[in-house]
Amino acid sequence: MEEPVIHKKKLKRPLVLASIMLAMFLAAIEATIVSTAMPSIVADLGGFSLYSWVFSAYLLTNAATVLIFGKLSDIFxxxxxFMIGxxxxxxxxxxxxxxxxxxMLIFARLIQGLGAGALMPIATTIVGDIYTKEERANIQGYLSSVWGISAVTGPALGGFFVDVLSWPYVFWMNIPLGLLAMAGIIIFFHEDLDKTDRKIDYGGAVFMFIAVSTLMLILVEGGVRIAWDSQLMLLLSGLSLIGFILFFLQETRVSAPMxxxxxWKxxxxxxxxxxxxTTGMILIGVSSYLPAFVQGVMEKPAIIAGFTLTTMSIGWPxxxxxxxxxxxxxxxxxxxxIGGVSLIIGGIFFFLLSPEKGPVWAATGSFFIGVGMGLSTTSFIVSIQSTVDWKTRGIATASNMFMRSLGSAVGAALLGGMLNSRIQSAINEADLDKELNVDSTNLLLDAEKRDDLSPNALEVLQDALTSGLHLVYLGLLVLAIISFLLITLLPKGEKSRLKK
Incomplete structure (x- = not known):
């Protein structure tokens, strides 16, 4: 299929870009704004045991469909x-x-994540279509800034809606903004698509969805709500493996594979x-466990913990x-x-992090991680889009975003397992296993409950959390070094031309 004609002279590209960034903002802000509202949501709806599923549901369908939507954008x-998304x-x-x-909320979040699977990769791909290679490098920086803006404004907006209005408005605020983004794309973005050769690999799409969704379920819920040695885990693992095998076999025999x-060549x-x-694993390691260190070990309030993460959101854009x-x-x-070096510097800051060094040290490490992510991810996207032509640009872009999402899920499972294992070992060594368990670590994050702990229990938990997080941060440093070594494998003197 030939590349569609995009009337760049007729395009009002700044307005198309604004519409794309608005749509991306909706998907990017979901995590932070919903996190802020969750205590109010649980207080109203109940079902605290399903708390994590409000986030997992969104992640599952998002990751499971991002590749499918990327390929469909190459076909249709x-x-x-993008409008369907x-x-x-x-x-x-x-x-x-x-x-x-x-x-009902979890079911709705599954649908929301389904749509988000189309928003992020196709928004980035549209930029690859309407801007030249030279322009694209700068514009991708604007798209990345959306993440920084959403990370900073999400908690504030979530708090405003919960305090002034009510928690449903956290979700309903998407409606006017989404409709505005849709109007911008309808009016200002035009592409004349060749109607021929629209072969859809339905089998590949089905096998991919089964394989990826079960894999994400394993990584997100394994050891949390689904025991690693349970029959359900065995069933899911087998289903995911079979799905990937069938997907591979399907893709090698069809003329227009998903x-x-x-x-990948x-x-x-x-x-x-x-x-x-690997950088997806680093990202989840910082964003998930840094607040726990600042609040639980340094005994600082949540706002200070938020500050240490905000510096990453500043460094990235x-x-x-x-x-x-x-x-x-x-x-x-x-x-x-340069981005890889920045990741290593950030990893060193976290590896050397101790309660005495304080939140500014943690925030500095977070900033360097953000800088490393910004430099590397922007380079990757522009490089990928400059390497392939229009008919594979959508799936190529989506594959990179999927790998980062997969890395985050793998990192959450791997680093979380390391942390929990170290905390449990410390509790057992102190012979407090009848009084404390891994979940007791939550008490460190609440100032009042922390004061109710006995001095011995407080010391054991804090030491356990410190040593466990030190192990996590050692893992982050190793991942940063691996990321740098991988980057050295990129082609030297790359002269990728923009294939239109």
């Missing part, structure tokens, strides 16, 4: 798939606000995707914008290498 064009996302948002039980494996794409897996200029001067590989 960006505009119709926003529509499904808004449907899920509407239903979430009307939820009368935790089960995942064209030849894109490009070293710039395969290296970028594998590195995104700043470095993304800087990457746009560096890419044109020194190339993809060198820019990515």
């Amino acid at each position: 064009g960006r505009k119709p798939i 926003i529509s499904v996302f808004l449907l899920g948002s509407t239903l979430s606000g009307f939820a009368v039980s935790m089960e 995942m064209p494996f030849e894109i 490009h070293r710039s794409i395969s290296v970028a995707n594998i590195t995104s897996l 700043i470095s993304s914008a800087l990457a746009g200029k560096l890419l044109l001067r020194i190339g993809f590989r060198t820019t990515s290498l």
Whole structure:
């Protein structure tokens, strides 16, 4: 299929970009704004045992469909798939606000995540379509800034809606913004798509969905709500494995595969995707466990813990914008290498983190991780989009985002397992296993409950959390070094041309 004609002269590209960024903002802000509202939601709906599923449901369908939507945009064009994604996302948002039980909210979040699976990769791909290689480097920095803005404004907006209005407005605020983004795409984005050769690999889509959704379920809920040695875990593992095998066999025999494996033959794409897996693990390690260290070990309030994470959200968009200029001067590989060095510096800060060093030290490490993520991810996306042509740009972009999501899920399971194991070992060594367990660590995060602990129990828990998180941060440093070594495998003197 030939590349569609995009009338760049007729396009009002700033308005298209604004619409894309607005849609991305809706998907990006979900995590932070919903986290702020969750205590009020649980107080109203009940079902505290299902708390984590409100987040897991969104993650599952998002990750399971991102590759499928990326490929569909290569077949039907960006505009119709993007519109479907926003529509499904808004449907899920509407239903979430009307939820009368935790089960209904989880179902609505599944729908919301389904739509989000189309928003992020296709928004980035549209930028690849309407901007030249030179322009694209700078524009991807703007897209990355959306994450920083959402991370900073999410908690504030969530708190405002909960305190002034009520928690459903956390979801309903998406509706006017989503409709505005849809209007911008309808009016200002035009592509004349070739109507021929629209072969859809239905089997590949089904096998991919089964394989990825069960894998994400294993990684998100394994050891939490589903025991690793349970029959259900064995069943899910077998289903995921069979799904991947069938998917691979399907893709090798069809003429228009859902995942064209030849894109992985490009070293710039395969290296970028594998590195995104490790940086995704780093990202979840920082965002998930840094607040626990600041609140539980340093005994600082939640607002201080939030500050240490905010610096990462500041470093990311700043470095993304800087990457746009560096890419044109020194190339993809060198820019990515600088990002890899920044990740290692951040990893060293976390490895050396101790209660005495204070939140500023933690915030500095967080900032360097943000800088590293901004430089590397922007370089990867621009490099990938400059390596492939229009008909595979959507799936190539989506594959990179999927690998980062997969890395986050793997990291959450791996690093979480390391932390829990170390805490339980420390409790057993102190012979307090009848009085405390891993869940007792939650008491450290509440100042009042922390004061109720006996001095011995407080010392054991804090030491256990400190040593457990030190193990996690050692893991982060190792992952940062691995990421840097992987980046060195990128092609030297890359001269990827923009294939239109």
